[in-house]
Amino acid sequence: MKRVSRNDIIFLAVLAAVVAVVFLVFSVVGNKEDGAYVLVTIDGEEYGTYSLWQEQEVPIIQDGVTTNVLVIEDGFADMTEADCPDKLCVHQKAISKNNETIVCLPNKVVVQVMGSEESGFDSIAK
Ligand SMILES: [Zn+2]
Incomplete structure (x- = not known):
């Protein structure tokens, strides 16, 4: 046995x-x-880049006024506050994958995920 x-x-x-x-x-x-980070632009101009792996709250300030607040947590970026009338950006779900975006049209704020491996090559091939 x-x-x-x-x-x-x-x-x-x-x-x-x-x-x-x-x-x-x-x-x-x-x-x-995998170096994922978010790029925040205002009216096409770079406002800043923030690692998705560093928990942080990013106030987006235009002309001395905080127009939007971006919260980064657990690899997701989410717009939690905005002073725009439609609040569409706040209602958008958190983003984590390459090229996903949160757009706040009234404030001309665009948050885009960059540098994530997950779909990086796919998006280049498209
Ligand atoms: Zn908005």
């Missing part, structure tokens, strides 16, 4: 743990290293 030794069990447990840790590290590092 085949007998599973104690060493085999320990070996398998260690192996499983190592695989789990490696997988975890790679998935986290992989996400961080």
Whole structure:
């Protein structure tokens, strides 16, 4: 009869743990290293770029007035506040993938995801 030794069990447990840790590290590092960030432009002019992997609240200020507030969390960028009348940008869902955008037409604010690996090559090929 085949007998599973104690060493085999320990070996398998260690192996499983190592695989789990490696997988975890790679998935986290992989996400961080794909370099996704959002580009904010106002009226076609670059306002700033912000990493999607750094939690932050970005006030978008025009002429001394905060017109929009962009919140970046867990790899998603979401417009949470705006002083535009339609609030379409606030109602748009959070973006995370390459070339997804949040547009605030009245304020001429465009937020676009850049540099994410997920669909980068696809979008170039199109
Ligand atoms: Zn808006």
